[in-house]
Amino acid sequence: MKEQLTEALIAGNTDTVNALTQALLASGTSAREILDEALLPGMEVVGARMRSGECFIPEVLLSARTMQGALEILKPHLGAGEGAGLGTIVIGTVEGDLHDIGKNLVGMLLQGAGFAVVNLGTGVSAQQFVAAVRQHSPAILGMSALLTTTLPHMAETIAALQEAGLRDQVKVLIGGAPVTQAFADELGADGYGANAGMAVDRAKTLVAQAATPQAI
């Protein structure tokens, strides 16, 4: 049944995924096992197919949304500290910038990969980012900027996090057309994603690193 669930998730077949998730729970399979052995591997395949150009973004999003539905079903059965998946990510487009498709896409795929995503929208000021980090204690803060003129707000936000004493508690992941790895390094961000696939990969690496800090 787990294999069928994985297949259904890859196909984005919401009804089947929901039914199989419930059936597995009913047959005594633990929520953790369903997540780790059926759902997350399914999203891995979808991610790989996206990177190789085998499937289209709207299809990936369908799988991601389907994954969300399954997570809702699993949530009550996961341990309290266990969370639905990989942790929380707060994401937003910086002040003065209203480009939002890329950021939304990244948010949806992160959700599909197992993160809980808080999307702050566009034109988010440094103080608003700080407040959201305080409120949601996310593992990762994601910032998007599409304009060279709004890039400085990323640095401001990082400085504001530092000032608020929150910088050590959250990883900062950035992206958007003018952002480069060099810029991310210069800024002291923890990661950069050139596209949604890379964003998910980097986010996963960042939480894995946070879980085993001595490994790096």
Next chain:
Amino acid sequence: MSGISGNAARSGGYVGGVLRPHLSMLDAAAIEYVHEQSLRLLAEVGVRVPLARAQTLLKDAGAVVDDETQIVRFPRDLIESAIARAPKTVLLAARDPQKDALLDHTRSFATHDGMGAMCLDHRSGERRPSTARDLLEAMTVADALDEIGVLWYTAYPCDEEPRLQSLRGLQSMLAGSGKHVQGEVTDPAHVPYVMDILAAANPGGVWQAERPIFSIVYCPVSPLQHDAESLEAAILLAEQGVPITVYSLAIAGATAPITQAGTTVQTNAEELAAFAILQLAVPGCPLVYVGNAGIMDMRTSTYTSAGPEEILLNLALTEMGRHYGFPVLSCGLSSDAKELCVQVGSDGGPMAFCTILAGADLLTGAGMLDSAQLLYLPKLVLDAELVRQGQRLTAGLALDDEHVMLDVTRRVGPGGHFLAARETRRFLRNGELQLPHVFVRGSYDGWLADGRSESQRATEKVDEILATHHPLPLPDGAAQRIEEIIAAAGEEKTAE
């Protein structure tokens, strides 16, 4: 207008004249259908306008404004009166009056692509963030190319203080060319500085609303929204007589329906809504309709600016804009390719020709690779060559007894040749055959002896222009004055 149009009356047979090709895809019924669907969209779904000042104007004009969602539903007559009120010809004046671009539907003026933030350095071959110098050079090269009629803020000066990049960009554009320049102003606080800079650059030191040397590209935010700050800035500039190109850059599949039909209707609706808002705010203000939209590449989720569907979108939208009588900007020359290669020409050429043949007044797209993100000056030279070809197409086919040359053929007779005929020399000198500037014709050996590749020839042309071309200088003292204005803007910014 020279010659007789191809549709001239041919009473009692063919009268002769110049036949100009024209590309049309929508018939009258289709135009009506797109118009009606656009009006339905505006009346039923509406547009978010988060600017109090605009909401008040719209309410007073009969629109239904939802105070909570800030969504405005437009009644038909509001849109139709805006269509009637918007000027049908627009002057994009130049510092050098001989370079004025009067958008009156008689020809297409090419412009840069934009507005990116990267440059493929033609000297080092390196891809890097664009600089003020790149922008200045892009202006100077385009200033020297007759085929480029209007200049765009093609690349940001990323080496300048971010908050002042728009003003620094304007400075480079004005210094680099005597032609009309089109830029962006999204911050209302910048408007007074922009107007001061424009006044300083104008002959006589004052801004002349009837001869606007600068216009802006204003972007509604697809789907069906406006940004308060940018809209405020646009209205403030419109009040000063600055023309506005309304560029609703929907991305089919992401911020608009994936179908060309859906994106056409949505884009048309977004353009019309913006026209309605701006015409209410500043009645009679000069606006340019944009007949173009983007497409999302669904494998990589990137923005795509070329390909056959792009051409279909351009054709449909250009035809809508022309139907309303507006000046229209559409796209051609743009390419998703990352290097100079076959794709550059096949993305850009057909699209440019279709746009020109559809009768767009402005043709954007020159000088960039990577979907309008990567400035590459040699491409500007190559694009100018494509524009010349497009101009030759619209110059059309002269068809009359003189051009059929039957007399000459009779004289030459079977087995003779036309090389010695006086008429051959005359028509040759009159431009019957266009000669390429950079593209290659002729023998293989000749090409081999020349020894240069296409990109080398284009690059040399760039270097030659940069070494020898001198754009119309700014009025005395203007450069100094502009520096002071930007310094003042910088101080105010830091004081904030």
